[in-house]
Amino acid sequence: MFNVIHALFFRELKTRFGKNRYLGYIWVVGEPMSVVLLVTIIGTVIREYHHQVMPEGISIFMFLISGIMPFFMFRSIVTQLMNGIGANLSLFAYKPVKPIHVFIARTLLEFCIYFVIFITVLFFAGWFFRLDIFPIHLLGVLFCIFLLICSAFALGICFAIVWHFVEPLRTLLAYFSIVFYWSSGIIFPTWLTPRPLLDIFYYNPLLHIMELLRFNFFENYPLQDEYSYFYAIFWILLVLFIALFIYYYNRQALTAAKKE
Helix, strand or coil: CHHHHHHHHHHHHHHCCCCCHHHHHHHHHHHHHHHHHHHHHHHHHHHHHCCCCCCCCCCHHHHHHHHHHHHHHHHHHHHHHHCHHHHCCHHHHCCCCCHHHHHHHHHHHHHHHHHHHHHHHHHHHHHHCCCCCCCCCHHHHHHHHHHHHHHHHHHHHHHHHHHHHCHHHHHHHCCHHHHHHHHCCCCCCHHHCCHHHHHHHCCCHHHHHHHHHHHHHCCCCCCCCCCCHHHHHHHHHHHHHHHHHHHHHHHHHHHHHHHC
16 A cells, blocks of 8 residues: 555656646745735735734734645645546556545645745745744644645545536536635634624634644734634544545445546
């Protein structure tokens, strides 16, 4: 199993950025950074003419980096898992290779890519802008990132199987990230979110993870509600159980479908 995942990991690495690798590198880094810079400019303008948007000691840039980079990793894992079965049709003719191996390899690859980007961006932010880039609770931040990876893995398996068997839902699943993007406090601080909306968003486990990540990252980060690791873990385990259950009872159908 480990040899298969190891081989798939490096195979996916070679094809991850497309035919033009340099353009692929620029896109992977440029997409999240363009969002960060755009919202930073908007937030800075609002702060100049309105009031202080961020608490003391938290820059708009670091607030966005700590949310957008982990979220893009989450989104990319789910997206890559959704497309993983179709992109590896020929490999499923070999008995040792299973769809679950592709899911694991793609998850590890996306984590490595975005983790390197995250660390690199933090390094340059600290070097050029003299920002405080070190989290106050490193283990807490890493644990939240681990929860994001697990949630993306579980959700990605569910979406991949639905994507494969139920074609009419493909268009709907393609827009999944929009819902999470706007309901997880990625670019808008929770203390600026209207209370009726925040009460609805509170049921989103991803919001709990993102808020706890920032709470562990920044010293003066104000939590608006009682966000819980246990709530997020409960939903991750539930979705993971459903994902593996669906996969287990469809694994032969998936393989048979690939051989036809």
